[in-house]
Amino acid sequence: MACASRFQWHVLLMFLRVLQGESRYIQMKNAAEDALFLINSDLKRELSEEQIYRRSLRCIDMLSIDGQFTFTAERPQLHCALFIIGGPEDFITIEYNFVNINCLGGDILKVFDGWIIKGEKFPSSLDHPLSTVERYTDICELGKMGRITRSSQNVAMIFFRVQEPGNGFTLTIRKTPNLFPCNIISQSPSGQYTMIVPHQHRNCSFSIIYPVVIKIYDLTLGHFNELQLKKPPPRGCGGTGDFVELLGGTGLDPSKMFPLADLCHSFRGSAQMKIGCDNSVIRMVSSGKFINQVTFEYNQLDRQKEGQEGNSVEEVCYPIDS
Missing domain, CATH: 2.60.120.290 (Spermadhesin, CUB domain)
Structure with missing residues (x-):
C-alpha cells in the first residue's frame, strides 16, 4: 500500500x-x-x-x-x-x-x-x-x-x-x-521538506500524523547568522523571538502538544530525534525581522522495533494540560 x-x-x-x-x-x-x-x-x-x-x-x-x-x-x-x-x-x-x-x-x-x-x-x-x-x-x-x-x-x-x-x-x-506555504499536514509518514519564513511575523507548523524519526540538516535563524552574540541566549528559546521547536502529542492542535526540544542556534549538519507520539510537529516561530529556514527529513518510527531494542519512545509523549 x-x-x-x-x-x-x-x-x-x-x-x-x-x-x-x-x-x-x-x-x-x-x-x-x-x-x-x-x-x-x-x-x-x-x-x-x-x-x-x-x-x-x-x-x-x-x-x-x-x-x-x-x-x-x-x-x-x-x-x-x-x-x-x-x-x-x-x-x-x-x-x-x-x-x-x-x-x-x-x-x-x-x-x-x-x-x-x-x-x-x-x-x-x-x-x-x-x-x-x-x-x-x-x-x-x-x-x-x-x-x-x-x-x-x-x-x-x-x-x-x-x-x-x-x-x-x-x-x-x-x-x-501557495508561494509561501506555512502550516502543513503531510500526506506521507516520510519525506523531506524545507520550511522558509521570509520576514513574516508568523508561526508555521509542519504536522506528521505518525510517530517519526526527524533529522534536521540545516537551520538558519537570522538573529544568529552573523555570530554577533556577546552573551548566550536566555534559558530556552522563548526569549529569542525566532526559533524552532519539536512537539509531540496525541491530538491535532500543536498548542496542546508536549514540547520536546527547542532549537535557537543556526547550524549545518544533522540533529536527530525520535518522537513516539501519534502526531509529530516541527514548528517555527518567527519575529518577522529575519529570513528563517529549516530543512528536515522524517521517517515513520517502527515502534515494535524500538521496543525490541529497549528504547522507550513513548515516555516523552503525553498530553499537556490545557
Whole structure:
C-alpha cells in the first residue's frame, strides 16, 4: 500500500473513532475504500487536463485530488465530514456549484479553514490569522451559488448534515499554488521538506500524523547568522523571538502538544530525534525581522522495533494540560 494510502486510512480511522456512537450511518469500510481509490496513480494518469474527475461523496470521506464531487442523501445523514488535503505548497479552493438542503429545517453545510477533530484544530488558534469563528464559512448564510472559498493552508474540512433523502450538494475542488506555504499536514509518514519564513511575523507548523524519526540538516535563524552574540541566549528559546521547536502529542492542535526540544542556534549538519507520539510537529516561530529556514527529513518510527531494542519512545509523549 502506498504511503499516501496509509495516511488517508490513518486519518479516517482517527476521525471515525471520534464519531463512534454518534451516528449509526457511518460505513467505515466503504469510506476507507473510497479514500484509497482517490489517490490511485493510474487514475491520475488517465485524466487529461481537459477532463474533470467526478464522483459521489459519502458521509465520512477524504479528497486529495481535484474534481467535482456530489453528495446525495439516501437517508438522514446527521454527522458528516469531508477532509480535503493538498500538497505542501497548495491552497484549496472550493466552489459551490449546487446546494439543495433545508437550512431552516436544521441542515448544515459549513467549511472550516483547516482541520478540527474533537475540538482540536490545525492550524492552532495561535498560528492562524483568523479567529475560530471567522474560520467557518456557513453556506446556509451565504445564499449564493458559484461562490468560491479558499483555505489558508493545504487542508480544509466540510461539515454537513442532510436530513431529507434526495437532498444534497455539488462542489468543485481545485488546488492553487501557495508561494509561501506555512502550516502543513503531510500526506506521507516520510519525506523531506524545507520550511522558509521570509520576514513574516508568523508561526508555521509542519504536522506528521505518525510517530517519526526527524533529522534536521540545516537551520538558519537570522538573529544568529552573523555570530554577533556577546552573551548566550536566555534559558530556552522563548526569549529569542525566532526559533524552532519539536512537539509531540496525541491530538491535532500543536498548542496542546508536549514540547520536546527547542532549537535557537543556526547550524549545518544533522540533529536527530525520535518522537513516539501519534502526531509529530516541527514548528517555527518567527519575529518577522529575519529570513528563517529549516530543512528536515522524517521517517515513520517502527515502534515494535524500538521496543525490541529497549528504547522507550513513548515516555516523552503525553498530553499537556490545557
